[in-house]
Amino acid sequence: MDSVSIALSGLAVLTVLLAVRVPVAAALGLVAIGGSYLLMGERAMWGVLRTTPHAFAASWSLSAIPMFLLMGYVAFNARLTDGLFRFARAWLSFLPGGLAISSVGGAALFSSVTGSSVACAAAMGKIAVPAMIERNYDKSLAVGTIAAAGTMGSLIPPSTVLLLYAIFAEVPVSALFIGAIIPGLLTALAYATMILIRVTRNPALAPREPGMGWGERLASLAETWPLFLMVIVVFGGIFAGFFSATEAGGIGALAAILIGVAKRTLTLKGLGEAILDTILSTSSIFLIAIGAALMTRFFAFAGLPDYVQTLFATSGLGQVGVLVAIALLYVILGMFLDPIGVMLLTLPVLLPVFEAQEISLIYAGVVLTKLLEIGLITPPVGLNVFVIKNVIGNLMTTDQVFRGVLWFLLADLFVVIALIVWPETVLWLPDLLTERR
Amino acid sequence: ARELVVSTWNAPTHPTQWAGWEPMFPKVTEATGGELTFKIVGGGALMGAKETLQGLGDGVADASILALSYHPSDLPTAQIVAELTMQSGDALAVSAAVTEFILTACEPCLAEFAANNVVYTGNYATAPYALISKEPITTPEGLKGKRVRTPGAAWDRFVTESGGSVVHTASAEMYEALNKGIIDVAMQPAASLKTYSLWDIASSITLGGYGVYNAGPLLSFNKDAWADLTPEERRAILDAIPEALIATTEGYLAQDDEARVTAAEKGMQVIEAPDALEDWLTAFNDKDVGTIIDSAGATYGVEGADEIAAAYREVLKKWTDRRADGMGRDDIVATLKAEVFDKLDENAYGL
Amino acid sequence: MPLIDLLLARLGRLLIWIAGLCLVLMMVQVAADVAGRLFFARPLPSTIEIVAEWWMPALIFLPMVAVALRGENIAVDIAYDRMPPRMQAACDVFAGLAFAVFLGFVCWGAWEQALRAYAKGEFVLGMIPVVTWPIRFFLPLAGGLTMVVYLLQALRAGARLVGVRHG
Ligand code: NA
Ligand code: NA
Numbered sequence: 001m002d003s004v005s006i007a008l009s010g011l012a013v014l015t016v017l018l019a020v021r022v023p024v025a026a027a028l029g030l031v032a033i034g035g036s037y038l039l040m041g042e043r044a045m046w047g048v049l050r051t052t053p054h055a056f057a058a059s060w061s062l063s064a065i066p067m068f069l070l071m072g073y074v075a076f077n078a079r080l081t082d083g084l085f086r087f088a089r090a091w092l093s094f095l096p097g098g099l100a101i102s103s104v105g106g107a108a109l110f111s112s113v114t115g116s117s118v119a120c121a122a123a124m125g126k127i128a129v130p131a132m133i134e135r136n137y138d139k140s141l142a143v144g145t146i147a148a149a150g151t152m153g154s155l156i157p158p159s160t161v162l163l164l165y166a167i168f169a170e171v172p173v174s175a176l177f178i179g180a181i182i183p184g185l186l187t188a189l190a191y192a193t194m195i196l197i198r199v200t201r202n203p204a205l206a207p208r209e210p211g212m213g214w215g216e217r218l219a220s221l222a223e224t225w226p227l228f229l230m231v232i233v234v235f236g237g238i239f240a241g242f243f244s245a246t247e248a249g250g251i252g253a254l255a256a257i258l259i260g261v262a263k264r265t266l267t268l269k270g271l272g273e274a275i276l277d278t279i280l281s282t283s284s285i286f287l288i289a290i291g292a293a294l295m296t297r298f299f300a301f302a303g304l305p306d307y308v309q310t311l312f313a314t315s316g317l318g319q320v321g322v323l324v325a326i327a328l329l330y331v332i333l334g335m336f337l338d339p340i341g342v343m344l345l346t347l348p349v350l351l352p353v354f355e356a357q358e359i360s361l362i363y364a365g366v367v368l369t370k371l372l373e374i375g376l377i378t379p380p381v382g383l384n385v386f387v388i389k390n391v392i393g394n395l396m397t398t399d400q401v402f403r404g405v406l407w408f409l410l411a412d413l414f415v416v417i418a419l420i421v422w423p424e425t426v427l428w429l430p431d432l433l434t435e436r437r
Numbered sequence: 438a439r440e441l442v443v444s445t446w447n448a449p450t451h452p453t454q455w456a457g458w459e460p461m462f463p464k465v466t467e468a469t470g471g472e473l474t475f476k477i478v479g480g481g482a483l484m485g486a487k488e489t490l491q492g493l494g495d496g497v498a499d500a501s502i503l504a505l506s507y508h509p510s511d512l513p514t515a516q517i518v519a520e521l522t523m524q525s526g527d528a529l530a531v532s533a534a535v536t537e538f539i540l541t542a543c544e545p546c547l548a549e550f551a552a553n554n555v556v557y558t559g560n561y562a563t564a565p566y567a568l569i570s571k572e573p574i575t576t577p578e579g580l581k582g583k584r585v586r587t588p589g590a591a592w593d594r595f596v597t598e599s600g601g602s603v604v605h606t607a608s609a610e611m612y613e614a615l616n617k618g619i620i621d622v623a624m625q626p627a628a629s630l631k632t633y634s635l636w637d638i639a640s641s642i643t644l645g646g647y648g649v650y651n652a653g654p655l656l657s658f659n660k661d662a663w664a665d666l667t668p669e670e671r672r673a674i675l676d677a678i679p680e681a682l683i684a685t686t687e688g689y690l691a692q693d694d695e696a697r698v699t700a701a702e703k704g705m706q707v708i709e710a711p712d713a714l715e716d717w718l719t720a721f722n723d724k725d726v727g728t729i730i731d732s733a734g735a736t737y738g739v740e741g742a743d744e745i746a747a748a749y750r751e752v753l754k755k756w757t758d759r760r761a762d763g764m765g766r767d768d769i770v771a772t773l774k775a776e777v778f779d780k781l782d783e784n785a786y787g788l
Numbered sequence: 789m790p791l792i793d794l795l796l797a798r799l800g801r802l803l804i805w806i807a808g809l810c811l812v813l814m815m816v817q818v819a820a821d822v823a824g825r826l827f828f829a830r831p832l833p834s835t836i837e838i839v840a841e842w843w844m845p846a847l848i849f850l851p852m853v854a855v856a857l858r859g860e861n862i863a864v865d866i867a868y869d870r871m872p873p874r875m876q877a878a879c880d881v882f883a884g885l886a887f888a889v890f891l892g893f894v895c896w897g898a899w900e901q902a903l904r905a906y907a908k909g910e911f912v913l914g915m916i917p918v919v920t921w922p923i924r925f926f927l928p929l930a931g932g933l934t935m936v937v938y939l940l941q942a943l944r945a946g947a948r949l950v951g952v953r954h955g
Contacts, residue, residue, distance in 0.1 A: 021868040022883045023861040026890040033893050040497070047495025049897030051488040054927055057848045058487075060840040061607055066811060066847060067818070174613050241617025243822045244610050250818030275808040283807075283851040284860050290894075297497075300482030301442070348482055383862075491901070509917070510910045582829060590913045602829045603915055605836050619825075736917055738909075 003039055007302035010035045025284075028291030035298040048297050056293045057286055060246065061167050065115065066282040067249025068158045071256050072114025073277045075230065076123045077270035078260025083223035084109050085127045090220035094211030097199030099135060100145045101192045103128040107149035108188040109224075111156035112231050113252070115163070116281065117339075117376055121150025121384040125391035138205040139396055141198070144404030147384040148191055148412075151373035154339065156184035158234070158249065160285070161339055161372060165365040168347045173245040174238060175430040179366045182425050186418060187370070190411040198407060226259045239433075285340055296348040308349045309356055322357050323420050326350065327371055334375020342372055366426045367419050374412050377405045439670075440474045441662065444489070444498035446481035450632075452688025453502055453561065454479065457655050461681040468673035473666070475500075494554035499662035503555075505652035506589050511553050513737035514545040515652070517745050520729045521753075522591045522648035523722055526565040530756040531651045532686045533769055535560040536679075537777050538752045543745065556658040556787035559678050559778075561685040564626040564693035566592070566647040569615070573641040573706050574622065577717040583621040586611060588650065592624055594728065595647075595721055608633070615639060626650075628692040630700050642700060645710040646718045655682055663787050671783040679773040683766055726750075796937055800853035803930060807850040814843035834914030841912055841920045849926040856937040861887070877949040884942025891935040899928035 001009070010031045017027035036045040075081050088105035095101050107124045114120050125146045132142035154161040157177035166173040199206045234252040237243050243251055260266025299305065312322055333342045354364045376384040379402045389398050396404075419425055443462075447453055454477065462475040484492040484501065490508045493501045505515050518535055525531050536559040539546045550557045566588060568574050574583075581600035587593050593603045601622070606614045611629075614620045616638045623635065624647060630636040656678065663671065701707050726746060733742035764772070821835040855861055868879055902924035904910075910921040 017886065018864045019867045020879045020882055021863045021865065022886040023863040025861060026883075026887040029890040029894065030886060033890070043496040044498075046897055046900075047492050047497035049893055050495060050901040051484070051491045051897075053894055054845060054898060054901065054924065055485055055488045057845045057927075058840045058923075059844060060836045061610075063814065063818070063839050063844055067815060070811065070815065172610070172613050239617070241619055242826055244606065244613055244617075244619060246607070246610065247818050247822050250815045251822060253815050254819045272808075275811055276804065279804065279807045279811055279847050279851045280855055280858065280860055283848055283855045284862060286848040287852070287855070287861065291890075296482055300478050305482070351480075491904075506913060509913050510908045584825065584829065590915070593915055602825070602831065604825060604831055605834075605914060607836070 003302040004304060004307045006035060006038055007299055007304040007307075010298065010302075025287040025291040028288065028295050032291065032294035032298040036294075036301065039298070039301050048294065052293055052297060053290045056290050059167070061173075062163070062286075064158075064163050064173075064246045064249040065160045065285065066278055067253050068115030068160060068163070069119070069281055070274060070278040071158075071230070071234075071249060071252040072110075072116060072119050072123075073274035074253060074256040074260060074266065074271065075113050075227065076119070077274045078256060078263070078266035080226045080230070080256065080259060080263075080265070081110055081113070081123055082127070083220065084227065085124070085131065087220040087224040089209075090212045090217045093209040095196060096203070096208065097141075097195040097206040098209045098211075099128070099132050099137060100141060100195045100199070100206060103132070103145050104149045104188050104191045104195070107146070108152055108156060108184065109227065111152040111154075111184065112158075113227060113234075113256075114153055115158045115160040115249075117151050117153035117155075117373060118383050118387055119281075120153030121147055121376075121387045122391065124150060125388050129388070129392060133395070135209070136207050140400060140404035141195070141205050142404075143388050143392060143396060143401045144406070144408055145191070145195065147377050147382070147388045147401060147405050148408035149188075150384045150387070151376050152184055152187055155180055155187060155366075155369055155373050157181065158245075158252070159369065161343060161369050162365060163245075164289070164340060165343060165347070165369065168343075169351055169361045169365060171361045171365065175362050176365050177238075177245060178433055179362050179426045179430045180369065181429055183366055183370055183415065183419055186425060187412070187415050190415050191408060194407055194411040226263060229259065230255050288340060299348055305349050305352050309352045312353045313356060319357050319359055320420060322353065322359070323367065326353075326368075327416060327420070330368065330371035331374065331378065334372060335378045339369075339372035339375055342375065343368065360423070360427060362430055363423050363426045367416075370412075370416060370419060374409065374416075377402075377408065438472050438474070439666070440476050441499040442483075443475050443477050443656070444483040444493070444501040445477065445479050446484065446486045446489070447479065447502065449479055452685050452692065453653075453655060456688025456691075457561065457681045457685035460684060461656075461677045464677050465670075465673045468676065469670050473670045473673070490553055490555065493657060493659050496659050496661060498659070500656055500658045503654040503657050505654070508553075509737060512546070512549045513733075513739045514543060514549055514745060515539065516737050517729065517733050517739060517742055518546075518749055519589075519652035520591050520733070521726070521746060521749060522651050523595065523646065523718070523725070524648070524750065525753055525757055526646045526648060527757055527760050528562040528564055528649045528686050528690055529683060529766065529769055530753065530760045531649050532560055532562040532682050533773050534749070534753040534756040535562070535651050536682060536773065537756075538749045540777055540781065542748050542752060545739075545745075550657070551660065551787075554660040556660050556663045557654055558656055558658065558675070559654065559682045560651060561653055561655045561682050562689070563650040563653070563686075564628055564689045565644070565649050566624050567627055567645065568622050568643040568647070569625055569627075569630065569635055569639045570622040570641050570643070571615070571639055572621070573708060574643045574714075575708060575711040576713040579714075580622070584619070585622040585624060586614065586620045587624050592647070594725060595718075596624075598721055599717070611635070612638065626689065626693055627697045627700065628689065629696075630705075631692070631696045636696075636700050636703055636705055639705065641706040641708060642697070643708040643711065643714065644697075645714055646722075655685055658787070660787065668783045671786075675778045675781055675783060675786075676774070679770045679778055683770050683773070687766060792936075792940070796853065796933065796940075797857060799933060800857050803850040803852075804854045807847045810843045810846040810850075814839055814847070817843075833916045834918050837912050837914035837918045841918055842923055845923050845926055849930045852930045852934040853937060856887075856934045856941075874949065877945050880945030881942050881949060884938045884945060888935045888938040888942065891931045891938065895928045895931040895935065898924070898931065902928055 014031045085106040088102035092102045110120050162176045166176050233255045234248050238248050385401050389401050466474050487507050489501050509516050583601040584604045585596045585601045586604050596603050604620050612633050615623050730742045733739045821832040825831040905921035905924040911917045911919045
């Protein structure tokens with residue numbers, strides 16, 4: 001068997017292992033270990049095992065991941081995010097489907113202080129789903145909105161997915177973060193428009209809310225300012241050059257704690273829970289990432305990147321063709337795997353393809369992240385859907401939640417098409433904000 | 438027939454690959470009658486920079502590029518050479534001198550490579566470091582109060598002595614850091630104006646005697662893989678190495694020249710070694726040798742650091758004198774081959 | 789069996805505490821480094837190296853035991869959810885063993901590397917040298933304990949498999 005066949009067989013074995021519920025980290029790791037043994041021999045296999053896991057973890061750049069996670073968890077536990085939904089509601093509830101649209105707005109705001117989509121869905125789920133159901137909103141619309149809106153968590157910066165991409169692709173994190181802003185807002189707009197159209201056509205989905213007056217709007221602003229302060233500290237600090245995007249996570253986490261203490265809303269218990277959630281998430285994310293890093297070694301040795309690159313080069317696909325092919329691949333992988341796993345698994349193969357096709361790595365990173373986020377709400381494995389199901393308990397079955405999400409997938413399709421047709425949606429802001437001499 | 442897997446964490450655009458390896462490997466293949474071929478696995482897919490010494494010793498690859506500065510506790514003696522980087526800015530002389538010194542005059546260096554199951558075959562050098570900044574720097578006072586990103590520990594003392602503060606950032610963050618003023622000065626070769634797009638944001642580059650990166654062995658081998666080769670194959674590699682070392686170094690210099698010219702065309706101010714800074718550098722260097730020798734004992738646990746430093750400086754002086762007398766690249770290759778590599782015994786070296 | 793469960797739970801909690809402490813220290817150190825640079829032109833020495841070589845491996849590897857005990861290692865449930873209980877139990881046995889084997893390989897490699905690092909007194913160069921060898925032991929130790937967690941889970945699933953057959 002030649003080395004590429006061994007690599008492809010490895011993928012087949014991986015699928016089987018995942019199907020019988022071997023955790024992703026172990027499935028990746030075992031296939032990589034077995035493949036490395038077959039291709040490189042026992043000595044080299046041990047060589048990889050001795051150094052790769054620790055070297056992957058011992059990274060300055062990746063330290064931003066736990067920091068941004070901590071920032072989000074602290075903001076939630078210090079109840080800094082409580083006002084978000086009320087804030088969005090004060091301004092948006094006059095629209096048809098106003099509460100759902102407010103939830104999208106609230107999630108977009110929450111996304112700018114958390115690096116994680118699942119955290120965003122969980123937090124908004126706890127606040128907004130009960131509010132909508134209480135107002136007799138269609139249940140399926142309510143849960144679908146939050147599961148989908150949660151996907152903005154890793155698209156709107158800060159984002160652990162974009163950070164990991166930046167490390168692997170060796171592109172500036174700040175440029176990626178900036179490039180993701182418009183696609184993030186575009187996603188929010190697409191979701192809101194979709195809700196608007198559906199509710200206008202079928203008003204039974206969402207009883208009309210009375211609009212709120214300016215007094216209430218300003219009052220809601222007063223309640224939300226700490227969160228805006230955090231966003232200003234973190235992004236203002238990056239753009240003003242006080243600290244780097246990597247350092248911003250640590251600053252943001254500390255800012256969240258200080259604001260929580262100053263407002264007397266952060267208890268020691270709340271801080272402890274935020275820390276616990278952070279390290280548990282970090283540890284499980286990195287264990288998968290280490291499995292993927294081992295997989296990268298195996299694929300590199302097998303020559304799989306060269307093989308796929310040749311495949312793309314000889315396929316006659318242009319830039320758009322390549323992007324569409326990759327989009328399909330990601331949607332399929334995203335159905336079964338979690339975003340970070342998919343990205344770490346595919347990047348070693350795809351990065352050379354982007355370079356060969358002269359596709360900007362910043363652009364590619366944002367598009368891939370958008371595609372990965374869609375995977376969070378596609379059946380059968382949709383982490384955001386599971387999180388929402390967890391929040392609502394026995395109110396609906398998982399399948400029903402998935403059905404609620406379907407309309408939002410349509411909105412996502414429009415966003416992806418827009419990103420592919422108009423690359424400027426990603427590249428315009430980073431280009432604009434690069435201070436040329 | 439045998440295929441050696443060669444690992445690098447660099448992109449193919451790096452001179453180590455296009456100027457060093459890619460011309461060299463076919464020559465070795467030809468000299469061995471097609472018996473020995475090479476497969477390059479790049480981009481750090483096999484081993485990252487930090488993992489490479491261990492991984493190479495463990496046989497993850499048969500051969501690889503190395504960066505000595507990542508392995509102070511594995512290769513302590515060679516660190517002294519790395520610390521003495523600011524002694525010369527003549528990249529070709531440094532490449533030849535480090536190679537000759539380690540291969541012929543530094544028994545402990547070779548013993549340390551062997552202890553890591555690795556065989557050393559010579560160093561390349563990068564183009565000289567320079568001061569890249571938004572404000573022009575022409576005097577030592579110009580560094581006062583500035584935040585300077587140094588390429589490594591060896592330069593930290595210079596910056597501190599000059600009244601600046603040292604900031605270490607990942608190289609991926611360098612553009613961002615200079616752009617936003619997290620750092621005021623990046624100590625980098627001129628070529629990084631292009632490779633890191635620094636010319637988009639910097640307006641001045643000050644050239645001078647800030648040394649070169651001299652801690653990069655171009656092609657080191659796993660000891661077992663080296664032993665598995667036939668003596669003829671080892672000879673073919675040793676014959677091809679001197680040319681590859683010098684060609685790689687020239688590749689860095691060529692990139693540097695090109696970047697300097699383009700930078701000037703882009704309106705950057707290119708400042709050629711101002712006297713005030715050069716005098717200060719000389720004064721600093723004379724003082725610093727003592728510090729290096731002292732710290733070699735304390736930091737790296739190396740004994741006899743003064744003799745090692747003296748021996749290296751002697752070899753370095755030989756090569757810088759030769760360069761001052763007008764020795765060209767072809768002569769360097771021929772001399773390096775005749776005086777160093779021809780004397781290595783392919784039946785004994787590295788076995 | 790209950791004793792070892794109790795022991796693992798206690799150890800898991802202890803390691804979580806240490807990891808949490810490292811997380812807080814990391815945050816404080818990054819912030820202090822930025823503040824030092826901004827206000828006093830004096831960044832903390834070797835922040836990058838300490839964050840990378842100490843806090844990161846600590847807060848990633850030490851919680852492994854607790855992550856395993858809480859079942860937070862992400863798996864794909866799609867086929868599993870549609871299986872009969874006996875087949876699910878068989879999958880659990882296999883998955884537990886697979887994770888244990890994976891950790892066995894990783895930890896053995898890491899253990900060898902830790903011994904090497906200890907023998908040479910491994911450190912990295914920053915503005916000040918940073919000793920790194922002690923951290924090398926975190927992965928093999930925490931990973932080894934986690935391996936025990938998964939072996940026990942496989943054992944329990946095995947008991948369930950047998951039990952279901954008899955029941
Ligand atoms: Na976010
Ligand atoms: Na999915």
